[in-house]
Amino acid sequence: MRQGTPAPSSAREAAHFRALVEVTSDWLWEVDAEGRYTFSNPKVVELLGYEVHEVLGKTPFDFMVPGEAKRVGGVFASIVADRAEFHDLLNVNRHRAGHEVVMETSGVPIFGDDGGFLGYRGIDRDVTERSNAERRLLLADAAVKASAEGIIVADTSGHITAVNPAWATMSGFPESAQLGREPSMLSATDGTRARLWEVLDGAPKWSGEGTCRHRSGETFPVWMTLSTVFDDARAVTGYVALVSDMTERRAAEATVRFQANHDAVTQLANRNAFLSTLTRAIADGRRTHERVAVLFIDLDGFKPVNDQHGHGVGDVLLATTARRLERCVRRTDLVARFGGDEFTILLRGLLDDAVPRRVAEACVKALAAPYRLEGLQVRVGASIGVALCPKNGTADTLVAAADAAMYEAKRAGGSQVVVSGAGARVVKPKTLATPTKRGTLKKRETPKKRVTPKPRVTPKPRVTPKPRVTPKKRVTPKPRVTPKPRVTPKPRVTPKPRVTPKPRVTPKPQRR
DSSP states (O other): OOBSSOOOOSHHHHHHHHHHHHHOSSEEEEEETTSOEEEEOTHHHHHHSOOHHHHTTOOGGGGBOTTHHHHHHHHHHHHHHTTOOEEEEEEEEEOTTSOEEEEEEEEEEEEOTTSOEEEEEEEEEEOHHHHHHHHHHHHHHHHHHHOSSEEEEEOTTSOEEEEOHHHHHHHSOOHHHHTTSOOTTEEETTOOOSSGGGGTTTOSEEEEEEEEEOTTSOEEEEEEEEEEEEOTTSOEEEEEEEEEEOHHHHHHHHHHHHHHHBOTTTOSBOHHHHHHHHHHHHHHHHHHTOEEEEEEEEEETHHHHHHHHOHHHHHHHHHHHHHHHHHTSOTTSEEEEEETTEEEEEEEEESOTTHHHHHHHHHHHHHHSOEEETTEEEOOEEEEEEEEETTTOSHHHHHHHHHHHHHHHHHTTSSEEEETTSOEEEOSOSOEEEEOSTTOEEEESOHHHHHOOHHHHOOHHHHOOHHHHOOHHHHOOHHHHOOHHHHOOHHHHSSHHHHSSHHHHSOGGGGO
16 A cells, blocks of 8 residues: 555554554544545544544544535545645534534545555644634734724834724824834823833823824824733733824813803803802902902893894894993903893902993993894893992802892983992983884883883773673663563453453444
């Protein structure tokens, strides 16, 4: 018999060879020209769970998972046709218990003394763990590439050995430009470490905010998680960084903070923000011995505009009012919408008590100018109350004093400034122009006459015309409704006139 490997030459060598075959960790086998097993060592019991006698006479394809036999059979057919050796042919088999076993198969052809093809002799090695590890690596690589977070892998010296596409996009540097370099574009927020990996300071993991510098030079906030990679002996083998872009999150947080402290219509500070700022301003003023003042503003004539032309026009008027008030104060002052058509202004750092009144008078004049809103021209006025601190103590008392002064200005006729503890001061004529029809104005003297025009609301002569509503003569004509002589003719009811012949003698027909 001639074959691809030399045959044993003595009984001793044959015994030695048989002993090696039985103790080897791999599965040794032989198949005939038709591919049926003619020899198998005991290793098959451990690999596939079948005894040797159960394997003999079967082909390798009988133990493969569905679909695998067709794939491997196509490859093996070309090998057999060429009577060629083959190496490291991967195939997936089904263990007797049901789980998969991945084996790596190598073989050489066997030839007889006459040169005829007798089959193959080969070896199968269990590579399931290696195959699973490779599969996990492929999945991990796919996950890293698909991750939305930036991933940086560095060696023990801190130089980059790999990055994923997300980090390349985030930083603006391609992978080829980063390999072998330190991630100098990243830095921790505290700025106390010159090198990124020094943030770990020997710890296995660190998370915190940082800053990334894009290739364009622009910086943006990031959240970083740095990890140290150890081997089985707890020796450091490298570092890994996960980086998340925080730009959108910071923008969303800023939007939420703005909405919590600002009015949606006017974009001014709201009541809560105003009171918080006022409280801090009062405390600062006491330390610096500077005065603080509050202006409480209520629009005169806003409700008729809002009712007649709708909330859309009313909102535009409020937003325009906000811009006019902002032009009347300094950048260090605060204008807020307190609620409805009420506004407040905080004046800080005052050294002259006359300044708040002058600012309030400027606001009255600014708001008295005509408003041109969506094809309309309307006018409103403003009643302003002023209160100064520390005369009025806390934020609540200061606002309450300014509010009371504002109502005093309204009672005095509106479009006036009243300083808490002082008298009212008229800034413009009492007559206000309020909108009536689109694009036209009509003057009215006082707000009271505008609100309750009694002659127009209750026209008594028209509402209750007594002669028309209750025509007694037509409704109840007594002679027609109750004709008493016809209903109860007493002479006819009594039988006496009928029995006696006297009624017959009487010439009644003469009446006809």
